[in-house]
Structure formats: structure tokens, C-alpha cells
Amino acid sequence: MESMRDGEIYWVVTHGILHNDKQQMPAFDTRLTETQRWELVLWVRELRKKQKAVEIATLGPYEWNLPAGFPFPNVPKDNPMTKEKVELGRYLFYDTRLSLNQTQSCATCHRQEKAFTDGRARGLGSTGQLHPRGPMSLANVAYSPALTWANPNMRQLESQALVPMFGETPVELGVSGKEDLLLNRLRGVAIYRKLFAAAFPGDAQPFSIANVTKAIASFERTLLSGDSPYDDYQRGDNVNAISESAKRGEALFFSERTECFHCHGGFTFTGALDYLGKGITEVEFHNTGLYNRTGEFSYPKNNLGLYEFTQQKDDVGKFKAPTLRNIAVTGPYMHDGSIATLEDVISHYKSGGRTIRSGPLAGDGSQNPAKSEFVKAFDLNDQEKADMLAFLRSLTDKSFLTNPRFANPWQPAPAITKKESPYVLHGEIAAVYVEDGSASLYHAEVPGFLAAMPRPTAMEFQVADRQQLRLLKPGMKVVAGVRRQGSDYVLENIRPDKSGRRQ
Ligand code: HEC
Ligand code: HEC
Numbered sequence: 001m002e003s004m005r006d007g008e009i010y011w012v013v014t015h016g017i018l019h020n021d022k023q024q025m026p027a028f029d030t031r032l033t034e035t036q037r038w039e040l041v042l043w044v045r046e047l048r049k050k051q052k053a054v055e056i057a058t059l060g061p062y063e064w065n066l067p068a069g070f071p072f073p074n075v076p077k078d079n080p081m082t083k084e085k086v087e088l089g090r091y092l093f094y095d096t097r098l099s100l101n102q103t104q105s106c107a108t109c110h111r112q113e114k115a116f117t118d119g120r121a122r123g124l125g126s127t128g129q130l131h132p133r134g135p136m137s138l139a140n141v142a143y144s145p146a147l148t149w150a151n152p153n154m155r156q157l158e159s160q161a162l163v164p165m166f167g168e169t170p171v172e173l174g175v176s177g178k179e180d181l182l183l184n185r186l187r188g189v190a191i192y193r194k195l196f197a198a199a200f201p202g203d204a205q206p207f208s209i210a211n212v213t214k215a216i217a218s219f220e221r222t223l224l225s226g227d228s229p230y231d232d233y234q235r236g237d238n239v240n241a242i243s244e245s246a247k248r249g250e251a252l253f254f255s256e257r258t259e260c261f262h263c264h265g266g267f268t269f270t271g272a273l274d275y276l277g278k279g280i281t282e283v284e285f286h287n288t289g290l291y292n293r294t295g296e297f298s299y300p301k302n303n304l305g306l307y308e309f310t311q312q313k314d315d316v317g318k319f320k321a322p323t324l325r326n327i328a329v330t331g332p333y334m335h336d337g338s339i340a341t342l343e344d345v346i347s348h349y350k351s352g353g354r355t356i357r358s359g360p361l362a363g364d365g366s367q368n369p370a371k372s373e374f375v376k377a378f379d380l381n382d383q384e385k386a387d388m389l390a391f392l393r394s395l396t397d398k399s400f401l402t403n404p405r406f407a408n409p410w411q412p413a414p415a416i417t418k419k420e421s422p423y424v425l426h427g428e429i430a431a432v433y434v435e436d437g438s439a440s441l442y443h444a445e446v447p448g449f450l451a452a453m454p455r456p457t458a459m460e461f462q463v464a465d466r467q468q469l470r471l472l473k474p475g476m477k478v479v480a481g482v483r484r485q486g487s488d489y490v491l492e493n494i495r496p497d498k499s500g501r502r503q
Pocket of ligand 1: 105110122124136220
């Protein structure tokens with residue numbers, strides 16, 4: 001609503017909202033006088049101002065850029081969001097120094113282009129150990145009241161981040177018992193000395209494991225996905241954003257016939273949701289009838305789901321309903337990656353559970369005693385199956401998968417092509433002017449192109465990629481390509497200068 005002008009709000013009050021031929025909000029043109037409608041507009045504005053003041057008081061001044069219709073996530077009181085923490089968290093999330101043998105980072109198993117999954121059925125740790133379950137999408141994880149596939153006690157991103165770092169069964173990043181080594185490693189990196197100090201300005205000793213997890217969690221809370229073609233369609237921005245087939249699939253998804261929406265409901269297409277002002281959040285886990293083997297347990301021993309935490313027999317095989325946003329890019333599916341394609345996931349539900357005919361896992365999942373009552377066989381002809389698939393595919397949010405704010409900040413920028421600029425500049429940032437898209441630098445001579453510009457006089461440059469400007473801070477040593485454009489000098493592919501040379 002903040003983006004609407006008063007006249008637009010007035011128009012909505014007057015005419016109501018019509019969506020897909022359904023009157024979703026009544027028109028007030030006959031019920032209220034013109035003056036009353038204008039008074040209402042002003043009142044709604046006031047209301048929003050008060051609400052916003054409360055939000056800022058609770059959440060801090062962080063600019064969320066929430067997708068339209070998304071509420072504010074809850075943020076722990078001892079870790080308010082700041083852009084400095086988010087920035088540090090991004091560097092840490094993508095840093096292989098976080099694994100003992102420096103081969104893996106969080107992003108090894110949580111890759112942006114796959115909505116922060118990794119295409120594997122099961123996670124593969126830094127020492128080659130296989131995780132019993134698959135990496136989960138981190139899209140909208142800020143709203144998840146319980147984390148990981150089946151742990152009802154894992155409630156906060158800050159504590160969850162400790163598991164991949166320090167967990168020993170299985171080993172993921174494998175730094176258990178090596179806290180000091182890890183912190184020393186980080187301390188030794190020039191850019192971290194700046195980022196940690198900026199993110200935790202009150203701390204005499206900002207390098208701590210608690211701060212590492214606070215920063216990573218802050219970054220994770222920014223991973224918001226709400227801009228798929230389905231969202232465009234649903235908000236009424238573009239009725240043609242999804243195909244007719246996907247629209248029929250939507251109706252099936254939200255029908256009592258398939259029951260999908262019971263467990264994958266809400267704006268994140270998961271079950272339980274948590275957000276600012278939500279009140280009590282119940283966490284739910286369900287058995288969908290994937291297995292029904294004979295023997296002590298109906299599910300494979302290494303993946304008993306909620307049972308592992310409650311030891312209750314009827315909790316065997318109960319898992320969290322994962323988000324269906326970006327589902328087309330997060331296969332293979334289910335907690336153990338045991339279903340390869342979305343077509344097969346639909347078949348699994350259509351038959352009210354999966355039947356495995358032979359081998360140690362043989363059994364008819366539809367007969368699993370702990371199965372949810374919402375998973376029951378239903379009819380679905382080929383066209384309807386195609387419709388359901390089209391709907392699921394309309395949940396892919398390309399901007400989320402490619403948003404540079406979520407991408408690897410360490411990546412050596414694409415090599416500066418000789419054609420574009422043969423000149424490389426080594427320098428130190430003196431000041432950053434975000435509004436102007438520029439930065440000033442002290443710099444060494446760029447032979448054949450620019451004379452040295454040592455302290456105290458800095459030279460101003462335009463920055464080709466404005467996203468990069470946010471990462472620049474005074475004092476940072478950088479290397480960049482430099483070229484001339486009209487009367488401006490332009491920097492491109494700016495990255496930390498690790499050469500240790502002096503300007
Ligand atoms: C070796 C692969 C691997 C690495 C490395 C890894 N993860 Fe994961 N991640 C997983 C797996 C597997 C799960 C599911 C865990 C489970 O159910 O027990 C998971 C689950 C999660 C979840 C829960 C998501 C949800 O929707 O509930 C979060 C959050 C997460 N990881 C964050 C991280 C962070 C932060 C790091 C780095 C500190 C990291 N992961 C490193 C494999 C990995
Ligand atoms: C009773 C609740 C429930 C219902 C009803 C339900 N699901 Fe699920 N869904 C889950 C749970 C729980 C999982 C994870 C199960 C597991 O890993 O063992 C899941 C997993 C999935 C996955 C794989 C997600 C991933 O990231 O691996 C897809 C796709 C899916 N469901 C789609 C659907 C569709 C389509 C329907 C309707 C036909 C549906 N679900 C109905 C609870 C449900």
C-alpha cells in the first residue's frame with residue numbers, strides 16, 4: 001500500500017477489488033459519501049504510519065524489500081537485522097574457510113541457482129560423508145518456525161548454523177573442536193577485519209562463533225522469494241503471467257480432491273509459518289506414505305523423521321512439508337531425494353502413497369499406519385496431471401535464483417576482457433557515493449593510462465556495477481579494471497586486492 005497514491009486507495013475504496021471475476025472486496029461507492037471515503041484514505045495512511053513505527057521499533061531500521069503481501073519475519077531480539085551483518089553473513093555463507101579442509105562452504109550444498117539446494121539426493125560433507133537427508137531450499141527460511149526436515153526443537157537460524165559447522169554425525173564442514181583455528185583464519189583476512197568491525201561495532205572482540213552465526217542468520221533472513229509468474233498472476237498484476245493449464249492446476253492444488261494446500265499452504269507453500277505478530281506457531285510434521293517396509297520401523301532406520309526426537313511410534317516417517325516455491329529447480333525430491341521428478345511426486349500422492357515392489361524397502365506406503373489422513377488416493381487424468389505440473393512450475397522465481405544480492409561476493413569477477421579494458425588499477429577506497437554511483441580512490445600508477453594519485457588526494461571514478469558500491473567501504477584495498485567513458489573514468493569488476501602491494 002505504501003507504493004499507492006492517495007487517489008489509488010480512494011479508487012479501491014470506491015470500486016472494491018475484482019479478481020478473476022470475483023468481487024474480493026466490496027465497493028463502497030453507495031455506502032459511503034465521497035468525503036467519508038477520503039477520510040478513510042487518510043485514516044488508513046495514519047494506521048500504516050503507526051504500524052510502521054512499531055515495526056521499526058521491533059525490527060530495527062533494516063530495509064527489507066519484502067515481496068508484495070509478505071509480512072515481516074520475526075527476528076531474535078539479540079540479533080536485530082543490519083545491512084552490515086547481512087553483508088558479512090554473505091561473505092561467510094560463501095567462504096570455504098568455514099570448513100576444516102577449506103573445500104566447502106554453506107553454498108556448496110545450498111546453491112543459489114537451485115534455490116539454495118544442490119541437486120543431490122543427499123548432502124555430501126567436506127570429508128566425503130553422506131548426510132542421511134538432502135539439503136533444503138533456503139527460500140523464505142526466515143518464516144520457518146522449525147528448521148531442518150524433522151527436528152521440532154531447532155527453532156533459530158543462529159543455532160541451526162552451528163550444525164553444519166560443528167556437527168559430527170555426519171561431518172559437514174567439520175570444524176568441531178577447531179573454533180580458534182577458524183576464528184584465526186577469519187581474523188587473517190583483511191576484508192573480514194572491516195566487515196566484522198562494521199557488523200558488531202559494540203564488541204571489543206567481534207571475532208566470535210556467536211557473531212559468525214548471527215551474521216549468517218541475518219543473511220539467510222534476506223533470502224526472500226515471492227516474485228514468480230504465479231505471484232504476478234495472483235496479485236492481479238498480469239492475468240496472463242501463467243498459462244490456462246497452470247490456472248487449472250492451481251484449482252486442483254487448492255481442491256479437496258488433492259488436499260495439497262492443507263500441508264503446503266500460505267505464501268511460502270509450506271505448512272507452519274511464523275512472522276511478526278503471528279502469536280503461537282504450531283509446527284507440523286506429516287507422514288506421506290513414502291515407505292511401509294516390514295520390520296520394526298516402517299521407514300528406513302537412518303531416517304525415522306520426527307520419531308528420532310519424540311520416540312513415539314506414530315511419529316515414524318513424519319517430516320516437515322518443504323516449500324514448493326522454486327520446486328521445479330530443487331529436485332530430486334523428499335527428505336532423502338528418493339523421488340527423481342515432479343511427475344513422480346504427483347504419482348506418489350495420486351496413489352495415496354508409494355509402493356516399492358522389491359528389496360529391503362519393499363512395501364505399500366499407502367498402508368503406512370502413521371500416514372496423514374490428507375494423503376489419500378485420488379483420480380487425476382493425464383491433462384490434470386499436466387495442469388498440476390504447470391502450476392508447480394509457475395512457482396519458479398527467476399529473480400530469486402539470479403539476484404546478485406544473494407550471490408557469491410568472493411567470486412573472482414569475470415576476467416576483464418582485453419577488449420573492454422586492458423588497464424588494471426590497484427587502489428584504496430577513500431569514499432563511496434552510493435547515490436552518484438561513484439567512489440573515490442587513492443591509487444597507484446596505471447602505467448600508460450593514469451598517473452598515481454596518492455593520499456591525501458583521491459580521484460573519483462564511476463562504478464559500472466552499482467550493486468558493487470554497497471560492498472565498498474573506505475579503507476578497503478581493491479583491484480579493478482579501469483576505462484575511460486566520455487569524460488568519466490569507470491571502474492569495473494572491483495574485488496578485494498589480495499596482492500598485499502602498497503599504493
Ligand atoms: C554437506 C552439505 C551441507 C552444508 C555444507 C550445509 N548444509 Fe544446510 N542443510 C544440509 C542438509 C542435508 C539439510 C537438512 C538437514 C536435516 O534435515 O537434518 C540442511 C538444512 C539446512 C537448513 C534448514 C532449512 C529449512 O528449511 O528448515 C538451513 C537453514 C541450513 N541448512 C543452513 C546452512 C548453513 C548456514 C550452512 C553453513 C554454515 C549450511 N547449511 C551448510 C546440507 C548442508
Ligand atoms: C499431509 C500433508 C501433505 C499433503 C496433503 C501434501 N504434501 Fe507434499 N509434502 C509433505 C511432506 C511432509 C513432504 C516431505 C516428505 C518426506 O520427505 O518424506 C512433502 C513433499 C512434497 C514435495 C517434495 C518437496 C521437496 O523439496 O523435496 C512436493 C513436490 C510435494 N510435496 C507436492 C505436493 C502436492 C502436489 C500435493 C498434492 C497432491 C502434496 N504435496 C500434498 C506434506 C504433504
